[in-house]
Amino acid sequence: MADENWKPKIIAIICNWCSYAGADLAGGARIQYPPDIRAVRVMCTGRIDPLFILKAFQDGADGVLVSGCHFGDCHYLEGNYKAAKRMFLLKSVLKNIGLDDKRLRMTFVSASEGAKWGMVMSDVVKTINELGPSPLKEFAR
Amino acid sequence: MAEVKNKEARIGVFVCHCGTNIAGTIDIEAVKEYAKTIPNVVVADNYAYMCSTPGQNKIADAIKEQNLTGVVVAACTPRLHEPTFRNATAAGGLNPFRFEMANIRDQNSWVHMHQPVEATEKAKDAIRIAVAKASLLEDLVPKSVPVEKTAMVVGGGVGGMQAALDLANAGIKTYLVEKSPTIGGRMSQLDKTFPTLDCSQCILTPKMVDVYRNENIELLTYTEVEAVEGYIGNFDVTLRKKARGVLTPKEAEARGIVGGGCTGCGDCANVCPVIKPNPFELGMAPRKAIYIYHPQVSPLIYTVDFDACVKCGLCVEACGEKKAVDLEAQDEFMTVKVGTAILALGYDIYPIEKKFEWGYKNFDNVITSLEFERLICASGPTGGHLVRPSDGETPKKIAFVLCAGSRDNTDTGKPYCSRFCCMYSLKHAHQIIEKIPGAVPYIFYMDIRSFGKMYEEFYYRIQNEGAKFIRGRVANITEDPVTKNLHVNAEDTLLGRPIDMEVDMVVLAAAIQPSAETEKTRRLFGVSCSQDGWLLEAHPKLNPCGTTTAGVYLAGVCQGPKDIPDTVAQAEGAASAASIPIHRGEVELEPYFAQCIEEKCAGCGMCVYQCPYQALSLVEKDGRTVMQVTEAKCKGCGTCGGFCPGGAIWMQHFATPQIVAQIDAFLLGGEQ
Numbered sequence: 113m114a115d116e117n118w119k120p121k122i123i124a125i126i127c128n129w130c131s132y133a134g135a136d137l138a139g140g141a142r143i144q145y146p147p148d149i150r151a152v153r154v155m156c157t158g159r160i161d162p163l164f165i166l167k168a169f170q171d172g173a174d175g176v177l178v179s180g181c182h183f184g185d186c187h188y189l190e191g192n193y194k195a196a197k198r199m200f201l202l203k204s205v206l207k208n209i210g211l212d213d214k215r216l217r218m219t220f221v222s223a224s225e226g227a228k229w230g231m232v233m234s235d236v237v238k239t240i241n242e243l244g245p246s247p248l249k250e251f252a253r
Numbered sequence: 254m255a256e257v258k259n260k261e262a263r264i265g266v267f268v269c270h271c272g273t274n275i276a277g278t279i280d281i282e283a284v285k286e287y288a289k290t291i292p293n294v295v296v297a298d299n300y301a302y303m304c305s306t307p308g309q310n311k312i313a314d315a316i317k318e319q320n321l322t323g324v325v326v327a328a329c330t331p332r333l334h335e336p337t338f339r340n341a342t343a344a345g346g347l348n349p350f351r352f353e354m355a356n357i358r359d360q361n362s363w364v365h366m367h368q369p370v371e372a373t374e375k376a377k378d379a380i381r382i383a384v385a386k387a388s389l390l391e392d393l394v395p396k397s398v399p400v401e402k403t404a405m406v407v408g409g410g411v412g413g414m415q416a417a418l419d420l421a422n423a424g425i426k427t428y429l430v431e432k433s434p435t436i437g438g439r440m441s442q443l444d445k446t447f448p449t450l451d452c453s454q455c456i457l458t459p460k461m462v463d464v465y466r467n468e469n470i471e472l473l474t475y476t477e478v479e480a481v482e483g484y485i486g487n488f489d490v491t492l493r494k495k496a497r498g499v500l501t502p503k504e505a506e507a508r509g510i511v512g513g514g515c516t517g518c519g520d521c522a523n524v525c526p527v528i529k530p531n532p533f534e535l536g537m538a539p540r541k542a543i544y545i546y547h548p549q550v551s552p553l554i555y556t557v558d559f560d561a562c563v564k565c566g567l568c569v570e571a572c573g574e575k576k577a578v579d580l581e582a583q584d585e586f587m588t589v590k591v592g593t594a595i596l597a598l599g600y601d602i603y604p605i606e607k608k609f610e611w612g613y614k615n616f617d618n619v620i621t622s623l624e625f626e627r628l629i630c631a632s633g634p635t636g637g638h639l640v641r642p643s644d645g646e647t648p649k650k651i652a653f654v655l656c657a658g659s660r661d662n663t664d665t666g667k668p669y670c671s672r673f674c675c676m677y678s679l680k681h682a683h684q685i686i687e688k689i690p691g692a693v694p695y696i697f698y699m700d701i702r703s704f705g706k707m708y709e710e711f712y713y714r715i716q717n718e719g720a721k722f723i724r725g726r727v728a729n730i731t732e733d734p735v736t737k738n739l740h741v742n743a744e745d746t747l748l749g750r751p752i753d754m755e756v757d758m759v760v761l762a763a764a765i766q767p768s769a770e771t772e773k774t775r776r777l778f779g780v781s782c783s784q785d786g787w788l789l790e791a792h793p794k795l796n797p798c799g800t801t802t803a804g805v806y807l808a809g810v811c812q813g814p815k816d817i818p819d820t821v822a823q824a825e826g827a828a829s830a831a832s833i834p835i836h837r838g839e840v841e842l843e844p845y846f847a848q849c850i851e852e853k854c855a856g857c858g859m860c861v862y863q864c865p866y867q868a869l870s871l872v873e874k875d876g877r878t879v880m881q882v883t884e885a886k887c888k889g890c891g892t893c894g895g896f897c898p899g900g901a902i903w904m905q906h907f908a909t910p911q912i913v914a915q916i917d918a919f920l921l922g923g924e925q
Contacts, residue, residue, distance in 0.1 A: 123919055129781070132330075133801075136332055136333075139363035140359065144364055147361075147364075147375050152919075154891065156891055159891030159907055164916060171917060171921050187890075191865070223781050224784045
């Protein structure tokens with residue numbers, strides 16, 4: 113299955129107020145990171161239905177990143193706590209169905225952490241490169 | 254809530270060069286040609302600056318000519334130009350919410366500058382994802398809500414006072430909330446101000462009186478913000494009025510004490526047997542358990558320090574018929590409704606004893622600049638006579654250590670410039686030359702940053718007055734145990750030689766940091782902070798007074814170090830910004846509300862507990878239980894929509910089919 117030209121397909125679902133702003137700040141600071149991740153913006157990580165993530169894996173995503181505000185900093189008070197709870201639960205589901213739970217990552221990057229966003233990007237890509245293509249890929253089409 | 258059909262979607266894609274910001278990395282032509290092949294795209298175009306008038310006209314014209322149902326602009330970030338392109342979309346006759354942005358600059362060309370091929374592929378994907386969403390976008394109408402015609406300013410320093418005065422003078426009822434018993438803030442602790450050498454109190458106290466007398470300002474001293482609910486136009490702020498133990502004349506009247514209440518005579522403090530250090534004098538002078546900070550406080554009302562009070566009752570006796578002292582007072586809570594709020598939370602001095610190499614708190618004659626201000630101030634603990642704490646002698650040779658803890662990337666310092674230390678240290682040098690015959694100031698500096706109007710001229714003046722400048726950071730300070738003189742060890746980097754200088758006194762121009770209350774208060778108002786704790790403005794250049802929380806604005810040092818003129822200027826800006834929604838009378842909220850898809854709703858009510866704003870409730874409708882959204886309370890986070898087990902919640906503009914379409918477009922669309 114491992115194809116030499118394989119490039120990881122990673123989707124990041126990120127909140128408008130902290131992580132999306134942090135990602136923009138990384139741009140302003142010209143912090144360079146690997147170009148393998150595509151972002152989808154939501155207002156809050158609380159919006160993220162675990163089914164979105166399962167859908168992404170079903171579609172053949174090699175990794176999914178969820179990134180929001182730090183605890184206590186959520187623009188909507190507690191959406192990130194609720195998202196984190198759901199992600200913990202979802203990680204255990206992934207593990208139980210035989211998908212490495214490292215393919216799903218939740219991070220907390222604030223609007224002022226452009227450098228951290230760059231580090232998260234590099235680290236996620238590195239992790240997924242080590243894991244290789246998702247075993248669900250062959251069901252995707 | 255019918256799901257939007259995308260069969261008739263006609264999308265226009267517009268790719269921006271942003272000069273060379275995007276075009277320098279991404280192959281615009283290739284991206285545009287690719288965009289034409291994406292399903293639903295009927296037109297793709299490109300332009301050097303899409304945000305310019307010709308760029309916006311391209312969008313409006315294409316909407317009309319091509320009968321578009323949705324617009325995608327691939328450019329910078331929606332956080333910058335979403336409003337611009339929504340306006341352009343509306344100018345073309347389309348609902349502005351039928352616009353979606355693909356971020357190909359901030360999150361692409363700028364971060365993949367050396368990978369043009371990969372960046373171009375990423376841009377294609379981003380546009381495909383945006384087109385998928387734009388194909389499913391629906392018409393939305395912003396909700397207009399009325400704005401409460403009152404404002405709140407938190408913090409009663411010079412910035413908060415200025416903001417409150419401006420709002421009040423614009424005819425807006427303003428609550429000015431201050432945690433300490435008096436307004437005035439840090440500025441009231443200063444002796445003179447640079448570069449004009451105005452006496453700080455002389456220019457501040459008239460303002461304090463203005464605030465106290467202004468009938469549009471409700472001054473709430475010794476009061477803290479306890480909770481904040483609501484949104485722009487309609488904040489409910491709960492305040493804790495700390496037990497003061499002393500009644501104002503108004504409060505006394507309310508209790509039926511005729512002609513009673515505190516007149517500020519001070520008879521109570523004269524008899525009080527408890528002595529505590531006065532924090533206003535940084536502990537260098539005493540105060541009683543019933544106290545005022547200094548004679549010019551506003552309001553001139555005494556305060557009981559209940560942690561220190563022994564409840565002997567002598568003050569009650571001394572107060573006599575005025576019956577102002579109430580030793581059984583309790584904290585009181587009140588809730589006020591305000592339309593907008595300004596945070597002017599100020600700063601604290603960095604605990605410079607953490608830089609142990611300079612010996613602050615270990616060596617008697619090492620003091621901070623703020624302590625110097627009190628010691629040189631005519632109304633200070635020494636009546637303006639600068640003395641050495643160790644022996645009360647007048648120092649003749651004084652070293653000033655600049656950037657003490659500022660511009661310091663170690664664990665025990667702050668990376669930023671505290672901005673006003675250079676200037677006040679120059680002023681300190683001037684003051685000792687003026688006041689103490691034969692005294693010589695030695696200023697150890699990294700750079701002298703005299704950036705303001707008439708500041709550089711002031712620097713020259715101090716040089717000519719005889720201050721000595723030594724360019725070098727102080728490595729350490731040691732104390733002579735007998736004389737309590739200090740040895741300053743540094744390197745003169747201009748002469749390239751080490752220095753060991755014996756001085757009588759060292760003044761540390763300590764760094765500043767956000768005030769202790771900043772963290773708690775910013776969280777109550779939902780305002781972000783930058784890494785160093787200063788509050789985050791909405792845009793560093795174009796919106797320095799605003800925050801990402803609509804209706805909350807920033808004034809003064811809480812947003813970043815600044816001197817008095819800059820603080821006052823920002824306060825006036827914040828007051829102007831905060832008055833706009835109030836004068837307009839209504840604001841438009843982004844219509845990202847949750848909606849219940851009633852045929853799917855099972856009425857389980859789990860979403861009700863997910864909502865942080867109590868916006869959801871269960872109602873009976875046609876014989877079954879369904880969820881109902883109170884739009885005025887919904888802020889559009891979507892936490893309910895992320896949770897609903899039945900998929901019965903439609904998040905406007907972030908609806909499940911729209912997000913799933915984005916996921917599918919990336920992973921299943923394009924070249925596999």
